[in-house]
Amino acid sequence: MAQVRMREALRDAMAEEMRRDESVFVMGEDVGVFQGAFKVTEGLLDEFGEKRVRDTPISENTIVGTGVGAAMAGLRPVVEIMTVNFSLLAMDQIVNHMAAIPYMFNGQVRVPIVVRMPGGGGHQLGPTHSHSLEAMFLHIPGLLVACPSTPADGKGLLKAAIRDDNPVIFIEHETLYGARGEVADSDGNGDGPLINFGEAAVLREGGDVTIVGLLRMVDVAERAAKTLANEHGAEAEVIDPRTLRPLDLDTILESVQKTNRCVVVEEGWPHGGVGANLAALITEQAFDYLDAPVQRVTGASTSCRRHWQRWRGPYEQGACSR
The missing domain is CATH 3.40.50.920 (Rossmann fold)
Structure with a gap:
């Protein structure tokens, strides 16, 4: 067991899944060169290159829509939205496409996408960066919704989310990125434990x-x-x-x-x-x-x-x- 911060646990989860499965890639605003607004994607660009760690324009609807298309085509995108408030700009893609497409195609098309987003107050980031919109996503059929509170849960749930064939909203609290906690060591293959969705x-x-x-x-x-x-x-x-x-x-x-x-x-x-x-x-x-x-x-x-x-x-x- 190692003591790691939440941001490090989330990064390790993405890195392990990217090493395990070449169809996994990361995209979002400033996730590459800048290494993420909260430094969660630190080091990923250096290891995996621009093809799998893609900086995007400032257009949340386009980012999520591109991720949905990539997921439908067989890839496993991990999309980062800089703050949960900005996800409101992508609600058309999230509600009408990401969540609905598996139903619209009677399960013949899957959308294995993870949309990560930080939220919550306490960081002095102002009213347009600090909302808690978990209930909004909870309301939408077809979405899985994760809300980890510890580094171990963050890593285990994110790994499980990336492997899931359903679209996942992954909400992270802004004040928890620096929180430390024990996380189980990876096995000999560099793979850490998963945490199943639906287990309190x-x-x-x-x-x-x-x-x-x-x-x-x-x-x-x-x-x-x-x-x-x-x-x-x-x-x-x-x-x-x-x-x-x-x-x-x-x-x-x-x-x-x-x-x-x-x-x-x-x-x-x-x-x-x-x-x-x-x-x-x-x-x-x-x-x-x-x-x-x-x-x-x-x-x-x-x-x-x-x-x-x-x-x-x-x-x-x-x-x-x-």
Whole structure:
């Protein structure tokens, strides 16, 4: 096991898959010479050359559309969108083509593409670079959606995403790129372990309340659980879904049936968010086990996140107070 940063784990995942499969290539704005806006593609151009690490014009719809065409033709593109906000410029390709083509062709055509994008607040990047749009992609049939919170999950999920024949939205939190964590060493063939989509991680066991966290909010959930234990004598069970499509709802329901309470912590907006979806599913399928309504801790219903730069405390307090 080695201690690596999230950006290094993601880069290693792409490099390993590119060595393993010549059909895998990387494309996006500044992914080559500049090595990515967050340096996630550092070193890939030197190893694989311009043919497989392709800098693109500033046109997100064109970037994703080119990736969709390449995937339909038998390649496995890994597309980087510089920020999740810019993915809005590519929604026609994502919704009407990337997600829909396998259905439109009755499964005869696959679209094995991964679209990576950083999101989330806390980096002082302004309101047009800091949204949390996981719920938007969760809403679209045909897409797989991954949201890793640790370097190990980032590497394992990205490798699995690249090998999957379905289109994948891979969301990375901007503040986690420098986060360190243990990642399993690659085997003798230079290949690391995969993490299957649809398998949640139970990070802390407890019997009093279930706390579900997403991306950066996983750390907040764990901090809240420690506060509950140290200051209130309550033991919280902390769950990281890791992927939203497919969702490991069984693990969450099993926990709720034990704790009888649930709090969902997310950075996204409250209306129509991931927490709202989880609250509905839990209420529908575990209503008789609940001693209280499912509670949500969310971001503020505002587009401007400038006042969120000291945001960790309010989330932790919200998770504990619920």
